Amino acid sequence: MELRRELLTAEIIEPSTGEPVRTTIEVRFDPLTGHSSRILPERGLMPPSDFDLEAFARESQPHCPFCPGRVDRLTPRLAARIHPDGRIARGEAVLFANLHAYSSHSSVSVYSPRLHYLPLGEITQRLLTDNLATQVAFAKAVMAADPQSRWASINANHMLPSGSSLFHPHLQGIVDSQPTTMQRMLADVPPQRFDAYLDAERRSGERYLGDTGRIQWIVSFAPIAPAELRAFIGGISSPAELDDDLIGELAHGLVLILGAYAEMGFQSFNCAIYGAPPATEGYPLNLRLACRSNLKPFYRSDSTFLERLHWEGAVDLAPESVARQIGERFRG
Numbered sequence: 001m002e003l004r005r006e007l008l009t010a011e012i013i014e015p016s017t018g019e020p021v022r023t024t025i026e027v028r029f030d031p032l033t034g035h036s037s038r039i040l041p042e043r044g045l046m047p048p049s050d051f052d053l054e055a056f057a058r059e060s061q062p063h064c065p066f067c068p069g070r071v072d073r074l075t076p077r078l079a080a081r082i083h084p085d086g087r088i089a090r091g092e093a094v095l096f097a098n099l100h101a102y103s104s105h106s107s108v109s110v111y112s113p114r115l116h117y118l119p120l121g122e123i124t125q126r127l128l129t130d131n132l133a134t135q136v137a138f139a140k141a142v143m144a145a146d147p148q149s150r151w152a153s154i155n156a157n158h159m160l161p162s163g164s165s166l167f168h169p170h171l172q173g174i175v176d177s178q179p180t181t182m183q184r185m186l187a188d189v190p191p192q193r194f195d196a197y198l199d200a201e202r203r204s205g206e207r208y209l210g211d212t213g214r215i216q217w218i219v220s221f222a223p224i225a226p227a228e229l230r231a232f233i234g235g236i237s238s239p240a241e242l243d244d245d246l247i248g249e250l251a252h253g254l255v256l257i258l259g260a261y262a263e264m265g266f267q268s269f270n271c272a273i274y275g276a277p278p279a280t281e282g283y284p285l286n287l288r289l290a291c292r293s294n295l296k297p298f299y300r301s302d303s304t305f306l307e308r309l310h311w312e313g314a315v316d317l318a319p320e321s322v323a324r325q326i327g328e329r330f331r332g
């Protein structure tokens with residue numbers, strides 16, 4: 001498989017010198033879905049966090065519905081046919097119904113009611129394993145109760161710039177009869193194209209992070225969002241098929257990446273684990289994870305007319321440099 005890219009050249013007249021200045025922009029094409037993305041010269045579009053997140057956490061904590069003493073009273077329970085307890089708990093993680101539905105079955109799961117403030121560098125494998133496990137149990141329970149809902153995804157809006165309306169860190173689950181656009185596009189990719197993409201990345205080595213056992217991790221060739229990574233889990237196609245070992249392996253890889261994001265100065269991210277219906281032949285369960293702008297007043301959103309309306313990624317963090325910054329954690 002050829003990882004396709006085109007180079008564009010822009011020319012301007014520099015205002016201070018009157019001299020022409022040329023810039024190169026690289027357009028890359030995603031090997032799976034064909035969407036294109038622009039890699040820009042680094043121009044500081046994603047400044048590191050200098051905002052006092054801890055102080056903001058203290059400010060928002062007194063009214064937070066996910067904190068101890070309120071979470072039981074203020075969050076909706078799951079319907080009895082999904083789960084008789086109305087909630088799913090694993091370790092400190094608690095899953096409940098999303099007050100604002102995005103699908104037939106929408107859930108929210110907190111890492112822990114006590115962790116209102118959870119910077120990326122402090123998310124541990126235990127916390128992430130337990131939280132993912134509540135979402136896997138939710139997907140299984142919904143599919144057993146409502147066999148029409150075969151499309152499951154596990155997602156994260158972490159911190160307000162990523163789309164989260166509540167500060168308290170959490171994951172979100174969707175289980176539905178209708179796939180999202182990206183779930184549909186990925187499920188339509190011929191199985192051999194996933195293999196060819198991973199082979200090409202392994203051979204090139206520039207963006208391949210590693211294989212943690214049953215999961216392969218790479219930095220996206222044509223990212224939709226800054227510092228975007230992907231992971232591929234062969235042999236299963238739905239989050240409902242994740243066993244305890246795979247959940248632990250997934251959490252391990254994600255913790256390595258979130259630690260690297262924290263070191264790179266990022267504190268907000270989105271994640272999506274794109275499920276196809278269980279036992280979809282040849283579809284590897286796969287995920288995307290990317291940074292978002294940092295939280296602070298009057299910040300610049302990383303999502304512009306290009307991403308929102310043209311469906312075209314535009315990032316100034318070269319995937320190869322992201323891979324160099326994160327790769328060591330996978331090899332170490």
Ligand SMILES: [Zn+2]
Pocket residue numbers: 061064065066067115116168
């Ligand atoms: Zn809270």
